[in-house]
Amino acid sequence: MTFLDTLLKRNETFAAHDFPLGLKLMPREKTLVIGCVDPRVDPVDVLGLKLGEAAVIRNVGGRVVPETLQTMAMLRALGKVMGGELGAPGWHLVVLHHTDCGITRIAQSPEMLARYFGVAPAELDAQAIHDPRASVTLDVARLKGNPQLPGGFLVTGLVYDVSNGKIETVVPPALLREEPPA
């Protein structure tokens, strides 16, 4: 039996016993998580997410790169069609970085990383890839500084420690953008 067989078996159990009817396309808890693809840091497990509660974007490092913003724009457009405004007041946006991230181990491939971040190789040092507390702070600031994003998100920057399973709140929750007084 291969691992694929195992997965399909697990799905049979899921469909038979755990499949919840009636889930909505838009996340029930109005939450969007941006996290890393690393198998040790799956937000479903480390944050205890249940099916349907949150949308999750995963990429290398959990970084706010041009593709992340494209995905967010598509989710927002989808939200409008589905009658739920992504990023309206009441939404959470969680950026989850972690210790021992593999992105630090491809630092010797500056061209690849520069393409990923959409910057020149000379600007890679400014992407804080070696320090998860710095990178999550940078990415939250990047989200807050992006005028294309809806301002109602409550944005939080977290760092997960792969050595003990604990999460530190590095950037406390704050509105993506304080709306100017009317």
Ligand SMILES: [Zn+2]
């Ligand atoms: Zn990682």
